[in-house]
Amino acid sequence: MSELKEIMRACAGVDEGVDLDADIADVEFAELGYDSLAVLELANQVERRYGIPIPDEAVAEMPTPGRALDFINAQLARAEV
Template identity: 55%
Template sequence: MQPTEFTLTDLVEIMRSCAGVDEGVDLAGDIGDTPFVELGYDSLAVLAFQARIQERTGVPMPDDTVTHMPTPNAAVEFVNRQIQAGVR
């Protein structure tokens, strides 16, 4: 069953499983508005997140979606807008 909401906790779980965590980054902290690049995740890592998000939620995540997801909060908001719009 696909979720009806995607959370920052869901994203952090995906971030940890896809690309690991830089030792200097506290993903348990307030990371919502911190750009992925400042968290140590490059565009390839974000593409990996997108693929995993699509698997988990059913929301299509084309490669250009990365431009809509510069921060964790932006990514969560993007996915939830798609879920609410019924885009799956």
């Protein structure tokens, strides 16, 4: 989760009232101040950093950082096989 938070900070910043160091796994990206474009940028950053594909339509399956992390880890596991 720490690497995902690092990417979140880098790609879209953080609203003043949001504490990314808190337990945000189940908090919707919108509540964290991330609009759909910011989440797409997050997906693009993950693609570049880890070399795993994240189709734009998959972003809808990642409404929270926890779900995004689950999706990313599943993609990484498939890439290792």
